[in-house]
Amino acid sequence: MKHLRFLNKYFYKYKWWIIPGIFFVIISNIFAVIPAQVIGHAFNLITENIQIYGLFEGFNKQALIYDIFSESLFLFGALVLVLYLIRGLFLFFMRQTIILMSRHIEFDMKNEIYNHYQALTLGFYRKNNTGDLMNRATEDVNRVRMYVGPAIMYTINTAVLFILIISSMYAVNATLATFCLLPLPVLVITIYYVNTLINQRSEEIQQQLSRLSSFVQERFSGIRVIKSYVREDYTRKIFAEESGAYKGNSMNLVRVQAFFYPTMLLMVGLSTILTVYVGGRQVLEGSISAGNIAEFIVYVNQLTFPVTMLGWVTTLIQRASASQKRINEFLQLQPDITAGDVKLERLKGNISFNDVNFTYPDTGIQALKGISFEVKAGEFLAVIGRTGSGKSTLANLIMRMYDVDNGEIRIDDTPITKVDLNSYRSQVGFVPQEVFLFSDSIKHNIAFSLDEIKGDEVEQAAKNAAVYNNIMDFELKFETMLGERGITLSGGQKQRVSIARALINEPKILIFDDCLSAVDTRTEEEILNNLSRIMKGRTSVLIAHRISTIKNADKIIVMEEGKIVEQGTHNELLNQGGVYAEMYQNQLLEEEKHTL
Numbered sequence: 001m002k003h004l005r006f007l008n009k010y011f012y013k014y015k016w017w018i019i020p021g022i023f024f025v026i027i028s029n030i031f032a033v034i035p036a037q038v039i040g041h042a043f044n045l046i047t048e049n050i051q052i053y054g055l056f057e058g059f060n061k062q063a064l065i066y067d068i069f070s071e072s073l074f075l076f077g078a079l080v081l082v083l084y085l086i087r088g089l090f091l092f093f094m095r096q097t098i099i100l101m102s103r104h105i106e107f108d109m110k111n112e113i114y115n116h117y118q119a120l121t122l123g124f125y126r127k128n129n130t131g132d133l134m135n136r137a138t139e140d141v142n143r144v145r146m147y148v149g150p151a152i153m154y155t156i157n158t159a160v161l162f163i164l165i166i167s168s169m170y171a172v173n174a175t176l177a178t179f180c181l182l183p184l185p186v187l188v189i190t191i192y193y194v195n196t197l198i199n200q201r202s203e204e205i206q207q208q209l210s211r212l213s214s215f216v217q218e219r220f221s222g223i224r225v226i227k228s229y230v231r232e233d234y235t236r237k238i239f240a241e242e243s244g245a246y247k248g249n250s251m252n253l254v255r256v257q258a259f260f261y262p263t264m265l266l267m268v269g270l271s272t273i274l275t276v277y278v279g280g281r282q283v284l285e286g287s288i289s290a291g292n293i294a295e296f297i298v299y300v301n302q303l304t305f306p307v308t309m310l311g312w313v314t315t316l317i318q319r320a321s322a323s324q325k326r327i328n329e330f331l332q333l334q335p336d337i338t339a340g341d342v343k344l345e346r347l348k349g350n351i352s353f354n355d356v357n358f359t360y361p362d363t364g365i366q367a368l369k370g371i372s373f374e375v376k377a378g379e380f381l382a383v384i385g386r387t388g389s390g391k392s393t394l395a396n397l398i399m400r401m402y403d404v405d406n407g408e409i410r411i412d413d414t415p416i417t418k419v420d421l422n423s424y425r426s427q428v429g430f431v432p433q434e435v436f437l438f439s440d441s442i443k444h445n446i447a448f449s450l451d452e453i454k455g456d457e458v459e460q461a462a463k464n465a466a467v468y469n470n471i472m473d474f475e476l477k478f479e480t481m482l483g484e485r486g487i488t489l490s491g492g493q494k495q496r497v498s499i500a501r502a503l504i505n506e507p508k509i510l511i512f513d514d515c516l517s518a519v520d521t522r523t524e525e526e527i528l529n530n531l532s533r534i535m536k537g538r539t540s541v542l543i544a545h546r547i548s549t550i551k552n553a554d555k556i557i558v559m560e561e562g563k564i565v566e567q568g569t570h571n572e573l574l575n576q577g578g579v580y581a582e583m584y585q586n587q588l589l590e591e592e593k594h595t596l
């Protein structure tokens with residue numbers, strides 16, 4: 001329960017919804033109790049009038065008595081109807097305040113969680129899978145909403161109704177009231193247990209359903225692999241097994257539910273029988289009127305629904321508490337990177353690494369060891385090395401996606417830890433190794449970093465990334481949709497759209513993480529030529545595997561197992577006759593083999 005304390009701030013924020021809500025609950029319940037008393041009076045009227053009617057047997061006045069009797073009965077009926085209508089009106093107001101408040105809280109929570117997620121660093125996203133993140137922001141929030149809305153509403157409702165009905169019952173006759181209420185605790189306990197069982201089963205169904213849907217989702221995304229390895233039959237069998245388990249769980253639930261309603265009706269029936277039996281004896285003794293029995297039967301029926309709700313509400317609160325605990329776990333996480341406040345308004349583009357060591361926190365792999373180098377503003381730095389040698393890690397550290405273990409990175413002579421990240425990152429163009437395009441138009445994908453498109457910058461960026469002609473070949477050109485709702489670009493086209501996205505806001509530092517791998521050598525040449533024009537006076541860091549891509553760089557860093565093993569210009573490195581020269585020879589041989 002303590003986890004739900006987090007929600008108090010929202011109750012405070014929406015106090016002018018919940019306070020009138022409670023008021024409406026009280027009024028609606030008062031109008032639920034009065035009709036029972038009116039019905040009781042009506043019953044007494046009937047018994048008295050039948051007697052009077054009998055006394056006038058054979059007299060002319062008997063017809064008159066009959067008219068007065070039916071008229072007053074009609075008035076009683078009309079009064080009950082009006083009272084229930086007023087109750088209905090206040091029930092409407094009650095839902096309009098409390099349930100509406102729960103929707104506002106749900107909205108606020110989703111936004112709070114989303115904003116918090118965005119502030120967390122890459123390490124957090126590595127540790128937690130997307131499904132879990134999504135569940136906490138949707139399913140768990142929904143469960144919490146059931147607490148701030150229905151659970152609270154029904155708790156107040158039940159409490160008020162209980163107080164009003166029980167006090168009215170005891171005011172009429174304490175013995176009858178006690179007998180009437182006897183089956184209720186049994187009903188509450190039974191409902192609580194059955195409800196817990198229903199919840200367990202529903203939980204199992206939910207888990208099985210999410211297993212089933214992630215299975216289906218993954219298999220359809222990988223349908224190409226399934227077809228090429230002819231695994232259709234195999235996956236169909238697994239699907240049948242998984243959905244069989246789902247069916248089994250659902251059957252279990254139906255069985256419990258089938259038990260639930262008859263039990264409830266049995267208890268209510270018992271209560272009514274006790275009322276009639278004990279009440280009847282008391283009428284005979286003369287301690288209550290027949291109308292009181294009718295009044296009590298209405299009370300018992302009115303108590304049934306709130307009592308059933310009590311069991312339901314308890315489980316709602318338990319579930320909400322568990323969900324809020326999960327939500328709080330993430331909300332209490334602080335980003336492990338805190339930005340500094342030095343705003344580099346006009347980034348020059350000097351980058352320096354001084355004896356930097358870096359270990360990935362989640363795997364404990366030391367990816368960089370004693371890295372030191374310097375790139376001056378406007379220079380072209382190339383990074384080359386075998387796979388897994390730490391090149392992408394280096395690029396990520398320039399973006400400050402992670403913090404170093406020790407050593408220092410400086411940007412324009414300011415330690416990167418002191419730099420305001422928003423102003424810095426908005427002046428850096430980063431093309432990651434794994435291209436990610438949104439399910440949106442090509443135009444919006446390229447202009448992702450712009451708040452608004454003013455002129456022909458999207459076209460220009462596409463030209464610079466050598467993808468313009470490809471785009472113009474599509475029927476809808478820049479409006480062509482990508483992703484699930486649209487077309488699939490080739491690997492090289494995707495890379496170039498991703499490059500265009502980085503070029504569009506004319507970054508002061510450009511980082512290319514091995515993003516020319518799927519581009520043929522001629523297109524690569526075109527992109528590099530464009531880049532040398534665009535990046536004049538700006539810093540570029542290019543990670544590559546092919547020496548032909550980087551031979552014009554001002555400085556080349558050769559990496560091996562997280563260390564810099566050589567650095568210099570192309571010619572200097574060739575003259576050193578080390579790793580770089582060997583790589584160069586190997587690649588020349590490869591090319592010759594291909595041209596033979």
Ligand SMILES: Nc1ncnc2c1ncn2[C@@H]1O[C@H](COP(=O)(O)OP(=O)(O)OP(=O)(O)O)[C@@H](O)[C@H]1O
Nearest residue numbers: 126360363365367386387388389390391392393394
């Ligand atoms: N997010 C991560 N979490 C944990 N370990 C990682 C992560 N990314 C990379 N590593 C590890 O760090 C080491 C360096 O990886 P990195 O991706 O920097 O190499 P790379 O030189 O860019 O390789 P490639 O040329 O194949 O892209 C590898 O051993 C890799 O397994």
